[in-house]
Amino acid sequence: MSRKRLWLLAGLALLLAACGGGAPPQDLTLSGVSPNSPTVAQGGNVALTLTLASQNGFQGQVSLSVTENGQTPSWLSLSPTSTTLNVPKGGQAQVGLQVQVAGNAPTGAHALKLRVAYAGKAAERDLTLTVSAPSGGGGGGGTAGTTWTVRNLGNYLSGVAYGNGTFVAVGYNGTILTSPDGAAWTARTSGTSHNLSGVAYGNGTFVAVGYNGTILTSPDGAAWTARTSGTTRHLSGVAYGNGTFVAVGYNYTILTSP
Incomplete structure (x- = not known):
């Protein structure tokens, strides 16, 4: 191949490179x-x-x-x-x-x-x-809390809380029910036969309390774990605020967690 032809090919390659030489990048x-x-x-x-x-x-x-x-x-x-x-x-x-x-x-x-x-x-x-924060009425609109519908399930219930898109209701004989909308309810296994008096939600956790110092926790309202309360006194209520759960009960009992 002649030197002249080599120079011609080299020039053509440089020209193609200067013009982009192919498809532009995506x-x-x-x-x-x-x-x-x-x-x-x-x-x-x-x-x-x-x-x-x-x-x-x-x-x-x-x-x-x-x-x-x-x-x-x-x-x-x-x-x-x-x-x-x-x-x-x-x-x-x-x-x-x-x-x-x-x-x-x-x-x-x-x-x-x-x-x-x-x-x-x-x-x-x-x-x-x-x-x-989620509305207490679960998105019921302007009539939330003013008009009510009976949802008769045949259970003795004593407490209800809302969190993580779920309503949780607790009651006698270890009853726990959950619902996404407050209308359709599903019975859950609590692992206890003691009466449950109250339930609260906070920091990604449901806490239920009841007789004989019963305390249960759940991340979703469906699966529950028994916790040691350190007391056998009946617990009647629980609330969450400022990073702390507070449970109260008979004989002036007050428990906190953490």
Whole structure:
């Protein structure tokens, strides 16, 4: 091959490199989140719509995540956590994202960062999520507490609490019932035959108290564990506040945890 031809090929290679030499790299931009400042109750969820844009076009799988102050919040989960996108060149695509908040999520405004990762790169966008305490009426609207419907289950009940999206009712002979809406109830195994007098929810835990110093705990209202109270006196009520459970009972009994 002549020297002149070699110089010609080298020049052509340089020209192709200068012009890009091939297809442009795929890119993604997280151009929008709706709603951008949602509010959700503890134990609830909210649906978001993510809008992704691409200048050069994108086709492939992405992973979805969220952080707060650079850390993954333990009280929040996403669904889905990955999806496949097909964004045309200069176009957009939308992705539905469900955000689930735990029943013990810290209340208040949270400055979050949504992240869409792909091929070693990432598109990010800020999101302000406000977590509120659940309403006592379970979302019954303006008539909650003013109009009532009898739900006769044939059980002697003495206490009820709400938390983590669940109502828990307790009563005689170790009765425990749970319901997602207050209308349809499911009987649960408490592991005790003692009468239960009260129940409370806090810090991600249900606590039920009753006769003979009975104390039971549960993370979800379905599975219960007996705890040692240190007393055989009847316990008649329990409440949660400021990081502490307080139980009261006969003969001036007061118990605290922790």
